[in-house]
Every structure is written in structure tokens, then in C-alpha cells.
Amino acid sequence: MKIRTLIVDDEPHAIEIIEKYIENFQEIELVAKCNNAIQAFQLLQQHKVDLIFLDIKMPGLLGTDFIRSLKHPPKIIFTTAYQDYALEGFDLNAVDYLLKPIPFDRFLKAVDKVFALYKVTNPKITISEKATEQKNDVFLYLRVERKMVKVNVADIYWIESLKDYIKVVLKDKVLISKQKISLLEELLPEEKFMRIHRSFIVSTHKIESYHAYSVELLGIELPIGRNYKTECHKRLKSN
Structure with missing residues (x-):
């Protein structure tokens, strides 16, 4: 199966890193990228999404408030530079909580949790140099x-x-x-x-x-x- 995925973040560089990481997993299909929660809400009305990589502190609407507004939210992996929201994130049943800058090995651990939820066995992973370049600096x-x-x-x-x-x-x-x-x-x-x-x-x-x-x-x-x-x-x- 393909896990249809959305990235929501107001930082272009953060989106770029997650997108590069996702390229290593054949089971993950990137549906779209959004710069804020309002865009993401509109996209969810038109497309089926299984997983969102979601920043929390964004202009207009916090990622946590965005999730609360959804009746049937997809699986969520929060991506943020702020630890203060961690407990709130887990209260919203997030799959995981990744602190920026996100090293690939930590990203891999979060994705593995998603694969377990969707019963993906023997995932096909191709590790690129760009994916591993941050591994030693966490x-x-x-x-x-x-x-x-x-x-x-x-x-x-x-x-x-x-x-x-x-x-x-x-x-x-x-x-x-x-x-x-x-x-x-x-x-x-x-x-x-x-x-x-x-x-x-x-x-x-x-x-x-x-x-x-x-x-x-x-x-x-x-x-x-x-x-x-x-x-x-x-x-x-x-x-």
C-alpha cells in the first residue's frame, strides 16, 4: 500500500528536508506540501491523506488547533523546534514528535511507527547521502x-x-x-x-x-x- 502523506510547515527548508527523507521510502507517497494549516484544511477536503508531517507554531493557526478542528484527523507526526508542545502533541494521539533539526535516524524511527500502524512489512528503503548527512549532528x-x-x-x-x-x-x-x-x-x-x-x-x-x-x-x-x-x-x- 501507499501511505498518502502531506507536509505542512511555514519553513521552506524544513519542507525540503522532510521531502528528501520521504524519497527514501517507496511506501510513502507525498500528496502535497502546504505552508500553513488553512491550506492544509482546504486540501483535506479534496484529497485522502493518511499521514501529516505537521509543524506546530505557524502563522494564523497552530498545528495543534488545526488537528482539533478535524473530525477524523489522519495520523500525525509533529515537527517543531519547540519542546513545550510535546505533551499536548501526544495528548492529540500523535504518532511521534520530532524536534528540528530532524536527523534521519530519528525520522526513520517515527516512520517505523507509522509502518507498524499500517502493518507495512519489509519496507523498501533506499538511503541517500542527503538523508544521512545530518545523522551525526543531532x-x-x-x-x-x-x-x-x-x-x-x-x-x-x-x-x-x-x-x-x-x-x-x-x-x-x-x-x-x-x-x-x-x-x-x-x-x-x-x-x-x-x-x-x-x-x-x-x-x-x-x-x-x-x-x-x-x-x-x-x-x-x-x-x-x-x-x-x-x-x-x-x-x-x-x-
């Missing part, structure tokens, strides 16, 4: 005080939960952002990060040493929680 945008700060995940040593806030520790600075650690766990590449405690996520590549009850990064010991101990030791032994 970024997050964190709201720090009143601005959005771009953080390369490769620079993160660990994340610590502080109730409704998180502390993101880099080599030369610490960022405090109002965010839930569980949300950040969903956004980080799982092959590079590991939850070791209800309050800590660490970069597996930056662990300097470990023993039964803790790991050490930047000369600081962080505890391994009892409920995470078995999985942590398994991951650490395999690295």
Missing part, C-alpha cells in the same frame, strides 16, 4: 530562561531531574530548563543515552568508570537506581 532546543538554546546531544554528559525542571550537564556549562526528564528520554537517541535512575539519564559514551551502584562522569559519581540496575549493567558490559 540537536535539541531547550528553553532556558526566556530563549530557546540549541544543544548538540553529543555534548551532553548527563541530565538530572529537578522536579518540574531538568539540569543538562555539558563539559563546560550547565543548563536548567523547565521540562520533564521522561520527555527528554523519548527525544534522545536511545543507542547513545541510558536511564540509570529515576532522576538521571547519562551519555553511555562519556562514562569514565562504573561499579555495581554508580557510574562516573567528569569525576562525579551518579547513582544507579535499583529498578535500573540489571539493564544498566547489561548495557555497560556490551559497550
Whole structure:
């Protein structure tokens, strides 16, 4: 089957990246591209669409409000530079939530969820150079005080939960952002990060040493929680 797909984003460059990614999947058919939610609403009256890659913060009408206006919305993958809308997005039954700039491996993970929903088996994927060129540079945008700060995940040593806030520790600075650690766990590449405690996520590549009850990064010991101990030791032994 072909999954009929629409891209809705007010940034031409963002549309271009998603379009290039989609070209790698024979099962995905790009029906149209729209610059705002009003155009998308009009197009949905004329065409059947199975999946929308939808930006949230657009002029005129937010992507989240657009979805609420639809009686029978298609499957949605939100694409945005703002983490603040993540919980709202998942409340709207989004398939996934991708933070810009979107690396191809993270895009692939989202598409795999769509394939599972439509029972697509053995998808035919052709990975192009343009699709993989961003793979090694994965970024997050964190709201720090009143601005959005771009953080390369490769620079993160660990994340610590502080109730409704998180502390993101880099080599030369610490960022405090109002965010839930569980949300950040969903956004980080799982092959590079590991939850070791209800309050800590660490970069597996930056662990300097470990023993039964803790790991050490930047000369600081962080505890391994009892409920995470078995999985942590398994991951650490395999690295």
C-alpha cells in the first residue's frame, strides 16, 4: 500500500528536508506540501491523506488547533523546534514528535511507527547521502530562561531531574530548563543515552568508570537506581 502523506510547515527548508527523507521510502507517497494549516484544511477536503508531517507554531493557526478542528484527523507526526508542545502533541494521539533539526535516524524511527500502524512489512528503503548527512549532528532546543538554546546531544554528559525542571550537564556549562526528564528520554537517541535512575539519564559514551551502584562522569559519581540496575549493567558490559 501507499501511505498518502502531506507536509505542512511555514519553513521552506524544513519542507525540503522532510521531502528528501520521504524519497527514501517507496511506501510513502507525498500528496502535497502546504505552508500553513488553512491550506492544509482546504486540501483535506479534496484529497485522502493518511499521514501529516505537521509543524506546530505557524502563522494564523497552530498545528495543534488545526488537528482539533478535524473530525477524523489522519495520523500525525509533529515537527517543531519547540519542546513545550510535546505533551499536548501526544495528548492529540500523535504518532511521534520530532524536534528540528530532524536527523534521519530519528525520522526513520517515527516512520517505523507509522509502518507498524499500517502493518507495512519489509519496507523498501533506499538511503541517500542527503538523508544521512545530518545523522551525526543531532540537536535539541531547550528553553532556558526566556530563549530557546540549541544543544548538540553529543555534548551532553548527563541530565538530572529537578522536579518540574531538568539540569543538562555539558563539559563546560550547565543548563536548567523547565521540562520533564521522561520527555527528554523519548527525544534522545536511545543507542547513545541510558536511564540509570529515576532522576538521571547519562551519555553511555562519556562514562569514565562504573561499579555495581554508580557510574562516573567528569569525576562525579551518579547513582544507579535499583529498578535500573540489571539493564544498566547489561548495557555497560556490551559497550
